[in-house]
Amino acid sequence: MLRYEVGDFFDSMRASCAAKPERGGILIGSYRGPHIEITEYTEPGSKDIAGPSSFKRIDEHHQRAATNAWKRSGNTATFVGEWHSHPSGPPHPSGLDRQTWKAVVTRLNTPCLFVIVSPTAWQLFRVLGTKPYADVVPMTEIEHGTTGIVYR
Template sequence: MLTPLVLRRPDDDGFVLIEEKALQVLARHRQLHHDAPESGGILLGYRRGNHLHVTEATTPLVSDQASRTRFFRSAAPHQQAALARWRESGGTMDYLGEWHTHPEHHPTPSTIDKRGWIRICGKRRIPMLFVIAGTQDHLWIGLGTPTGLRSMSELT
């Protein structure tokens, strides 16, 4: 059984809360077999002042492209899920960031990951969350802002 994560943001006095439901999605898609492809999706939840509250993570879709060491998220279907949640919530649920897996025990972002995340932060101009799930129970969690990308922790 997973428990929610609460982390202090590295850029201010805010917190990040990742609910168990979202963590379960990441855990189900870990690359446990030598031929398992990377998986990924987006993180959805709420912005409350300086706090980010992740309540959901979308699952990989048929339109996504994946190999053992690459994942390309098809934007439109995930965006449709985010828009549906935004509408259902009366405009309060938001796109908070992205997640994907890596075929390594202690995941670390690649240059491609960092480049894509910096592009997202430049467009959004608000704090964004990025998570990489490793082959075990390890997560890399980072916070992106218009001024850069900072690791929040490498968690077990």
């Protein structure tokens, strides 16, 4: 499930990312059995490195946000994935995106969610398994709940 506030942020990023350097951040949420809930996100920080076709998340505010969420939630909210923008075209993962996502899932040994925001749309992806057998699966919106959107 993706909280409406997070989806609203991706909608605003979609409307403003065309022809600009890539941007990105982390997704914070909770693992609930086989389900992953996205409740928060981070925005790019001043130390992050943004280029026309790359984004390197190095600003320490991303880690601080995850740590603060962990403490506030009683140790249930955590890093559940990443998001970044593509300044043109549809929100399709590049070969580098897929490689990076698979490395994250392998390192954490748990499924994660990833979002690509482009000027035309934004897309949520689930990555399961470990390298080289990780599956990158586009998620499909299936219903709107009281607090967010449910994907499958």
